[in-house]
Amino acid sequence: MKNSRLIIIAVALLICAIGVMSIYSSTYQKEGRIWQDIYKRQIIWMALGVIFFFLLSNFNYRKLWDATYPLYVFAIFLLFLVFMLGLTRMGAQRWLKLFWFNFQPSEFAKLVMVIFLARYYSTKSSFDVGLSAARLNLMKGFVLPLLLTFIPVGLIIEQPDLGSGVMVLLVFMAVVFISGVKFRYIGSFLGIGIACMPILWHYLRGYQKERLMVFLNPNIDPLGAGYTVIQSKIAIGSGGIFGKGWLSGTQGQLRFLPEAHTDFIFATFAEEWGLLGCAVLLFLYYLIISEGIRIGMRTNDAFAKLLAFGISMMLGLQVLVNIAMNLGLAPVVGVPLLLMSYGGSSVFVTFIALGILANIDKQRSVF
Amino acid sequence: MRVRAVIIFLTTGFIILSSGLVNLQVIQHKKLKEFSDRNCIRLIPQQGCRGKILDRNNKIIVDNSISYDLLLIPQRGLSVEASLSKIAKILGTDYVKLKSTYNQGYIAPFVPITIAANITTHQAIALEELKSDIPDILVQPHPLRRYPYGTLASQVIGHLGEIDHWRLSKLADYGYQTKDVVGFGGIEEKYDYYLRYKEGALSVEVDHRGRFIRTIGFKPPQDGKDISLTLDLGMQKIAESAMAGRRGSVIIMDASDGGILVMASSPNYNPSVFIEKDRSRISSIFNNPNAPLLNRAISANYPPASVFKSIVSAAALETNKINLSTSYLCTGSTKIGNRSFACWDIHGKQDIFDAIAQSCDIFFYKTGLLLGPDIIHDYAVKFGLSRLTNIDLPYEVGGFVPSRTWRKIVKLRNWFDGDTANFSIGQGELMVTPLQITRVTGVFATNGLILYPHIIKAVNGKPVYVVPKKPSRISLKASTLNTIRQGLRKAVSDSKGTAGNLASAPVAVAGKTGTAQVPKGMSHGWFAGFFPFDKPKYIICVMLENGGSGHAAAMVTDEIISAIYKENIL
Numbered sequence: 001m002k003n004s005r006l007i008i009i010a011v012a013l014l015i016c017a018i019g020v021m022s023i024y025s026s027t028y029q030k031e032g033r034i035w036q037d038i039y040k041r042q043i044i045w046m047a048l049g050v051i052f053f054f055l056l057s058n059f060n061y062r063k064l065w066d067a068t069y070p071l072y073v074f075a076i077f078l079l080f081l082v083f084m085l086g087l088t089r090m091g092a093q094r095w096l097k098l099f100w101f102n103f104q105p106s107e108f109a110k111l112v113m114v115i116f117l118a119r120y121y122s123t124k125s126s127f128d129v130g131l132s133a134a135r136l137n138l139m140k141g142f143v144l145p146l147l148l149t150f151i152p153v154g155l156i157i158e159q160p161d162l163g164s165g166v167m168v169l170l171v172f173m174a175v176v177f178i179s180g181v182k183f184r185y186i187g188s189f190l191g192i193g194i195a196c197m198p199i200l201w202h203y204l205r206g207y208q209k210e211r212l213m214v215f216l217n218p219n220i221d222p223l224g225a226g227y228t229v230i231q232s233k234i235a236i237g238s239g240g241i242f243g244k245g246w247l248s249g250t251q252g253q254l255r256f257l258p259e260a261h262t263d264f265i266f267a268t269f270a271e272e273w274g275l276l277g278c279a280v281l282l283f284l285y286y287l288i289i290s291e292g293i294r295i296g297m298r299t300n301d302a303f304a305k306l307l308a309f310g311i312s313m314m315l316g317l318q319v320l321v322n323i324a325m326n327l328g329l330a331p332v333v334g335v336p337l338l339l340m341s342y343g344g345s346s347v348f349v350t351f352i353a354l355g356i357l358a359n360i361d362k363q364r365s366v367f
Numbered sequence: 368m369r370v371r372a373v374i375i376f377l378t379t380g381f382i383i384l385s386s387g388l389v390n391l392q393v394i395q396h397k398k399l400k401e402f403s404d405r406n407c408i409r410l411i412p413q414q415g416c417r418g419k420i421l422d423r424n425n426k427i428i429v430d431n432s433i434s435y436d437l438l439l440i441p442q443r444g445l446s447v448e449a450s451l452s453k454i455a456k457i458l459g460t461d462y463v464k465l466k467s468t469y470n471q472g473y474i475a476p477f478v479p480i481t482i483a484a485n486i487t488t489h490q491a492i493a494l495e496e497l498k499s500d501i502p503d504i505l506v507q508p509h510p511l512r513r514y515p516y517g518t519l520a521s522q523v524i525g526h527l528g529e530i531d532h533w534r535l536s537k538l539a540d541y542g543y544q545t546k547d548v549v550g551f552g553g554i555e556e557k558y559d560y561y562l563r564y565k566e567g568a569l570s571v572e573v574d575h576r577g578r579f580i581r582t583i584g585f586k587p588p589q590d591g592k593d594i595s596l597t598l599d600l601g602m603q604k605i606a607e608s609a610m611a612g613r614r615g616s617v618i619i620m621d622a623s624d625g626g627i628l629v630m631a632s633s634p635n636y637n638p639s640v641f642i643e644k645d646r647s648r649i650s651s652i653f654n655n656p657n658a659p660l661l662n663r664a665i666s667a668n669y670p671p672a673s674v675f676k677s678i679v680s681a682a683a684l685e686t687n688k689i690n691l692s693t694s695y696l697c698t699g700s701t702k703i704g705n706r707s708f709a710c711w712d713i714h715g716k717q718d719i720f721d722a723i724a725q726s727c728d729i730f731f732y733k734t735g736l737l738l739g740p741d742i743i744h745d746y747a748v749k750f751g752l753s754r755l756t757n758i759d760l761p762y763e764v765g766g767f768v769p770s771r772t773w774r775k776i777v778k779l780r781n782w783f784d785g786d787t788a789n790f791s792i793g794q795g796e797l798m799v800t801p802l803q804i805t806r807v808t809g810v811f812a813t814n815g816l817i818l819y820p821h822i823i824k825a826v827n828g829k830p831v832y833v834v835p836k837k838p839s840r841i842s843l844k845a846s847t848l849n850t851i852r853q854g855l856r857k858a859v860s861d862s863k864g865t866a867g868n869l870a871s872a873p874v875a876v877a878g879k880t881g882t883a884q885v886p887k888g889m890s891h892g893w894f895a896g897f898f899p900f901d902k903p904k905y906i907i908c909v910m911l912e913n914g915g916s917g918h919a920a921a922m923v924t925d926e927i928i929s930a931i932y933k934e935n936i937l
Binding site: 236237274289293316324 | 369370372373374377380381383384385387388389391392393395396398399400402403404584
C-alpha cells in the first residue's frame with residue numbers, strides 16, 4: 001500500500017512552493033512594505049496549515065460526524081457575523097478580523113458544508129442497514145438539504161462573494177450526485193435552475209452582470225471587466241512553451257495584469273514558466289485530487305467515502321474554475337487557486353481538508 | 368458507477384484546461400507575445416456630448432460647442448523649452464506660465480500633459496500647422512456647454528460643475544465618479560442622469576514609447592439625451608427683459624395642461640461662468656446679496672397678501688357665509704377687538720365683486736371673521752397651499768399655512784380675531800411660492816382644476832408622461848367659481864379695479880393684485896391672473912420682491928402681455 005499521507009503533503013508543499021515563488025514575483029517590484037511582506041505572510045499561513053494538516057491527520061475523522069451540526073451552526077454564525085458587519089460598514093465585507101489576521105468564513109463554510117452533506121447522505125436505513133440516500137424521497141433526499149445549503153450560500157452571495165457561493169452550490173451538486181440520490185431529482189433541479197436563469201440574472205449586481213457579458217466578448221468593455229481577461233490571456237499566451245523566466249514576466253511585473261497575486265496567479269505563473277511549467281502544475285493538481293478520489297474508493301465507511309469524494313470535488317472544482325477563468329474559458333468570479341493564490345483562509349482551510357483526507361486513509365486499517 | 372462519472376468529469380476538465388493552455392501558449396503564442404512585447408494596451412477615454420436643452424418648439428436653449436485643448440507629450444527627446452516658447456507665441460501667453468503648468472502636469476514620459484484648455488479655433492488651427500515642427504503636440508477637441516442666450520432661464524436650467532462630496536455619496540451607485548461634471552440646480556441637476564453622456568473608451572495598442580500602433584477595441588461614447596421643456600423661448604425672453612433690473616419672478620402656465628411656458632427669476636446669472644471656471648466671477652455670484660442662484664418662482668416663500676382673497680371668497684361663498692347680495696360698508700377702517708384695522712382706501716359700499724376688484728380689506732376682515740381661521744386654513748390647503756406642487760425642478764419649497772393648533776403647539780400662543788383678520792387678507796404667517804399662486808389662479812381659469820405644473824415635455828423626443836398626469840378637481844360650486852371669475856375680471860375692466868391699467872391690454876385679462884407689507888423695505892407686489900378671459904389659455908403670475916405694490920406688478924404684466932401679442936407669439 002502506498003502512503004497517501006506522504007503523497008498528499010509532498011504534492012501540497014510543492015504547489016505551495018510554486019505559489020510563493022509566483023507571489024514573490026508578482027509583488028517584488030511594487031513599492032511599500034506591505035507588498036514586500038506578502039509572500040512572508042503566505043509562508044506563515046502555509047506553516048500553520050501544515051501543522052493543522054498533521055493534527056487533523058491524527059484526529060479521528062469519525063469525531064467530525066458527531067461535531068457536524070455544531071460545525072454547521074458555527075459556520076452560519078460566522079457568516080451571519082460577516083453579514084451584520086457588512087450591513088454596518090455599508091459595503092462588501094468578506095473578512096472577520098481575528099486578533100492580527102483577517103479570516104474569511106466563506107472558506108471555512110465550504111469545508112463545513114462538505115462534512116455536513118457527507119453526514120446527511122450517509123445516514124443508514126434502519127431496516128436493512130443499507131444507505132438510504134438512493135431511496136429518499138424528493139423532500140428528504142433533495143429539497144431539505146438544498147434549503148440547508150442555501151442558508152450559507154445566500155449569506156455568502158450577499159457579501160457579495162458570488163464565486164464562493166457558486167462553489168458551495170457546485171460542491172452540493174457533486175455530493176448529491178455521488179451519494180446516489182435519484183437522477184430525476186438532480187435533473188429536474190438543473191432544469192428548474194436553467195429555467196430560472198433570466199430571473200436570477202435580474203438579481204445579480206451590475207458588475208457581476210458585466211463580468212458575465214464580458215466573458216462572452218471581452219472587447220465590449222476594454223475599460224472595465226474585460227480588461228482583466230484580456231490581460232490574463234496575453235500573459236498566459238506570451239509565456240509560450242518555455243516561459244519568460246522567473247521574475248521576468250512583463251504582464252505581471254508591470255501591473256498590466258490586475259489581481260496578479262490572488263485570483264490571477266495562474267496567469268503570472270504561466271507567463272514565467274510557460275507550457276512546461278503549467279503541465280507540471282496541472283499534473284500536481286491532478287495527482288492530489290485523484291489521490292483524494294482513490295482514498296474515497298478504498299474506504300468502506302459510507303461517511304468517509306462521501307467526505308473524501310466531497311473534499312476531492314471541492315478542491316478539483318476550485319482548480320478547474322480558477323484556471324478556466326484565467327484562460328478566459330469561464331466568467332471572472334472570485335475563486336482563488338488552491339494553495340497558490342495569496343490568501344491565508346484559503347490555504348489554511350485547504351490544508352485542513354487535506355488532513356481529513358489523510359486521516360480517512362489512516363483509519364481504514366482500523367476497520 | 369457514479370464515482371466513475373466523477374473521475375471522467377475531472378479528467379475531462381483537466382484535458383480541456385490543457386488544450387486551452389496549448390491554444391494560448393502554442394497556437395496563439397506569436398500574436399499574444401507581440402501584444403505583450405509592445406507593452407501594450409492604452410486606454411483613451413472618449414467624451415460624448417451632454418444632452419441639449421430645448422424649448423417647446425425644439426429651439427435650442429442650451430447646447431454644446433467644440434472646444435480645443437492643447438496637449439504635449441514630453442517623451443520624445445525634443446527640447447521642451449523650445450516647443451513651449453513656440454506655443455507661447457501662438458497662444459499669446461507667458462512662457463513661464465506655460466512652463467509651470469507643464470511641470471505641474473507631468474506624470475510620466477508617455478502621458479500627454481494638458482498645456483492649455485479651451486483654446487480658440489484659430490489657435491487650434493495655427494497649432495496644428497506647427498505640428499510639422501513640433502510633432503509631440505496634440506490638439507484634442509472636446510464638447511463644451513454653450514449658453515447662446517447667456518442668462519436666459521438660468522435658474523431653471525442650472526449650471527455645471529465638478530461633482531461635490533455630498534452628491535457623489537448619493538450618486539456613486541448610479542455610476543458617478545469623482546471629477547464627473549454634473550448639474551447643479553434646475554434641469555441640469557434634476558435630469559442629470561438623462562443629460563449626462565456615457566464615457567466611452569478606445570483601447571489602443573501602443574509601442575514601448577507610447578506610439579500608436581492600432582486600435583483593438585472601441586466602446587463609443589453615448590451622447591446624453593436631449594430634453595425638451597415646455598418653456599417658450601420667445602415668451603421667456605420677453606418676461607426676462609420686463610423683469611430686468613427688478614427682483615422677483617414671472618410664471619406663465621398653460622391652462623390646458625399645467626405646462627410652464629415662462630419661468631423667469633430675477634436677478635439671474637450666466638451659467639457659462641461656471642464653465643469658464645472664473646473664480647472671481649463665481650464667487651461674486653455666490654456672494655451677491657440678491658441671490659441670483661435662487662429660483663424665486665419655486666424656492667422662495669412670500670406672503671401672498673390680497674392675492675389670497677380669492678381663496679377666502681371661495682371659502683365664504685362655498686360655506687354660504689356670504690352671498691351675492693352681501694355687502695359691507697368700507698369707511699377706511701374697522702375695529703376688531705380693541706385694535707383698529709385699516710383698509711388701504713375708503714371704498715364705501717362693497718359687494719363681493721367690488722371687494723375682489725378693488726381689493727377691499729374691510730370686506731375681507733369681516734368675511735374672514737365670519738369664516739373663522741379653521742375654514743380659511745382648510746380652503747387654503749384645499750387650493751394646494753402648504754404643499755409642494757411637485758414640479759419637476761429641484762429645491763422647491765412648500766410655503767406655509769398657519770392654523771390655530773400650530774399656533775398653540777409651536778408658538779404657545781392663542782389665536783385672536785386680529786390674527787384671523789390678518790389671515791383673511793393674506794398677511795401674517797401665511798407663506799406661499801409664486802408657483803403655488805399660479806396654480807391657485809389656475810383653479811379659477813379652468814373652472815376648478817388643480818393643475819400639475821411641469822416643465823419637461825420630452826426626453827429625446829419621446830414624451831415623458833406616457834399617460835398624462837390628470838389634474839385633480841376641487842369640488843366647488845359653479846356659481847362660486849363664476850362669481851370669483853367675474854370679480855377677477857372686474858379688477859381689470861372696472862375703472863376702480865386695482866389692475867385697471869390692464870384694461871388696455873390687447874386681450875381680456877382677469878386677475879388679482881396683491882401688495883404684501885414686509886417688515887423691512889418696500890412692499891412685495893403681486894399680480895396673478897389669466898387670459899383670454901372667455902376661454903382662458905394662459906395663467907400668469909408676476910411677483911415683484913420689494914417692488915412697491917400690486918399696481919407695479921400689474922404694469923409689468925401689461926408690458927409682458929402686450930409684447931407677447933405684439934410679437935405674435937401665441
